[in-house]
Amino acid sequence: MTLKDLPATTVAATEPAATEPATHREPTVRIAIASGVGTILEFYDFAIYGTATALVFNKVYFNVSDPWLGTFLGFATFAIGFLMAPIGAALFGQFGDRYGRRTALATAFVMMGSATLIMGLVPDSRSIGIAAPIILVFLRMVHGISRGGEIGGAVTMAAEHAPVHRRGLYGCFVTLGSPVGAILANIAFALVLLLPMDQVIAWGWRIPFLVGGVVLVIGIWTRMRIADTPAFAEADKKAKALEDADEAPIPSGLAVLRTDWRNVAKTAGINIGQNCYAFLFFTFMLSFLTEVAPGRGFSRSSVVWGITLALVCHAATVVLSSHLSDRLGRKAVVGFGMATSIVFAPILFAVAAHGSLVACITVICIGFALTGFIYGPMFTLFAEMFPVRQRYSGVGVGYQVGAIVGGGIAPLVANRIVAVTGSVVPVGFYAAALMIVSLCFLLRVRESAPLAVGKTLRERIGR
Template sequence: MTSTTSSPRRAAAAAFIGTTIEFYDFYIYAFAAALVLGQLFFPSENPMLSTMAAFGSFAVGFIARPFAGMVFGHLGDRLGRKKMLLVTIVLMGLATTCIGLLPTYAQAGIWAPIGLVVLRLLQGISVGGEWGGAVLMASEHAPKGRKMFFASFAQWGSPAGLLLALIAFRCISEMEQDALMSWGWRIPFLMSGVLMMVGLAIRFGVPESPEFAEVKDSGQTSENPVLEVIRKDWKSILFAALAVTIGSGGFFFTNTFMITYVTQYQGIAKTTILDCLFVVTVLQFLSQPCSALLAERLGEGRFLKWVASLCILVPYPMFLLVQTGNLFYMTAGIALAVILLAALYAVIAGYMAEAFQARVRYSGISIAYQLGSGVSGGLTPLIGTFLAGHFAGQWWPLAIFFSGLALMSLIGVLGLAYLRGVNAKAVGLRLSQGVV
């Protein structure tokens, strides 16, 4: 028999620190793709083609995520959340460290980009399994009535990891160009090995999720949770995948594509946009827990509907401010968008988790999140780069694209709210009829 003592604060802290490390690894690849990987691994006379090739390798990691979500979701619902989180943090740390040791195209020819893509796939597999487990370890340890807020700690790791990645790249961006391109770019990747050991030490000390332990002790674990959740809850998976669209795609729009946009199409220095994004990320880091607390007071469903609606409108003032080229106005414009994205991102994890039963919850939220973020997050920088090149000098196609991502999230939130209402009525009817 499994015995698990709930430890809400410790579980929330472990979820936060673990996802911070995972997202640091993921974001440093995104920044490297925007700044150096195109030249080092995909050299071309056309800078746009090199950048698109680098973003293509970035997208590869997202392609792996839905499949990884299925595999780790199955194992997490069968064997436990904690075991999967130990595996994913080791896998991410090793893959990222090895990227920092890779020879470039000039040194190894075609084997260099092949090795980069393979390691990027491993990164994607790791994140595909990490997110669902971290959310559930925090929410399933949470006190009654606080699941949404505690689940937000796993989401809080995203801006924290981004801050670490921005600091790392801001430091190396001060290097001489030759030093940066020869060895400086490797430093942020090699730091991952140290962070991996920190994450492992913290996660070893957290007990298994009490909700999973209860399911396991009662013999109610699913024989095939992936097939079960797809068969019974495919509508919840679909709407949840739509709901996370702007939370993933929007961040990679503002934090990854925007670097390329302002440096290549507006002639703004790399250090300027990195400073801008650093301030924006600090504001995101501070605002996310406040958004989760506000959502608890207002009601998560109502809060998410309003935020998703505002996200449809926000790219237009954002681009008007970015077009000024002024650091203060650029920061204000991007911050306005990111704070709204962060508000949705902070709350959506716990809202999604409530849509699935504990016996299939790891599988359900992992498939939904990785499907939604895999498509939107992986393709957004590529589509943005294409639109910026095709409509050179015009920002409105990019704003419309951003609004489309937000509209998909609004549809997903409305769909989840509808299903929750239907399920609540069904439960109430069974209770009134004396059916357990």
């Protein structure tokens, strides 16, 4: 049996082992920086936007008589970024799968960072009226498109540079970008909140957006210093050889939507629950715990620092679960995180409704830690579901579609649930329901970690 004769799902899991001995690999530290710095900026940008939406945008850009409605309008623009992300995943994925990962990733990175910098300069609605939220929405659309191009490429770069038996651990270079970026965003806002609130609203909130420019410069420098992946170089060589021989080329890019749409759907489904959980914790909880009514009215600064601690817990379990997935299997580790999150979600929101600030932060720490078991190995699992020439597109589009259904609308839905019922407790059952959906999709995926299936990838090719 040849590599060409294998089905797409098998090729996805096997190809790197075949090329690994003959190709040059970048140093681990360089891969870690190049893969991680983009996702750090991505999640920093998304996190500061979500934090600003929860804390100040209802007073700066969406100043209406009902602050909870103003927060809802801000969350609506937050969701727009998610709606645009699949478009970015499709555009950048097509380019990255046909012409290489590096240029596509660098372009997405520049777009994301530039949009964030400009957001920090947009005048408020009192200065330029309706033009202010319109400009903000446009920049949020650019955010979404560039985010769609970033995550699939970063995952692909890390997975394809990784030694086959350490692919799960290398995957945490990307997944750590989420908590690290969010931690940096929270620290930035926590420091800003040391100012009097009127100064925060007037100009202080802009500082975290402008700081993103520093990360942008660092990221461009690191991304352009790394070569394309060995797996892509090998696959590209094979594709060109087929074209020279007048044979049918290997399908690439968005052909994955036709040839392997089931795995795209599984990728989206697996991401729904985790993404819902993450943005309920990080974005919705900020508004609920800090707003006086119908929220809890806790100190903004205390809540921001508390969620920062929860993100540290999340980062720790991301690293642990990524390592465990190489030994126990991706499905086992991700499944554990999903099952425990399903049970814990109603408890978490019940405590958020009635508990003290310390109790609320404690349950959010536990919830974030549980989702770390999902998020750590998740992208490595996704990468192993697709062949090289369709991996950027498959991972990017699948992940972003799931992010819309999960995280993109979660703060909106939660906001309306509280507005209608007067209680945050039902939000826990909403989060649990979406996690059950994700668990059902996970059960439909085959295990791909080499040690977990009891044979090396090279042996699987030989069969």
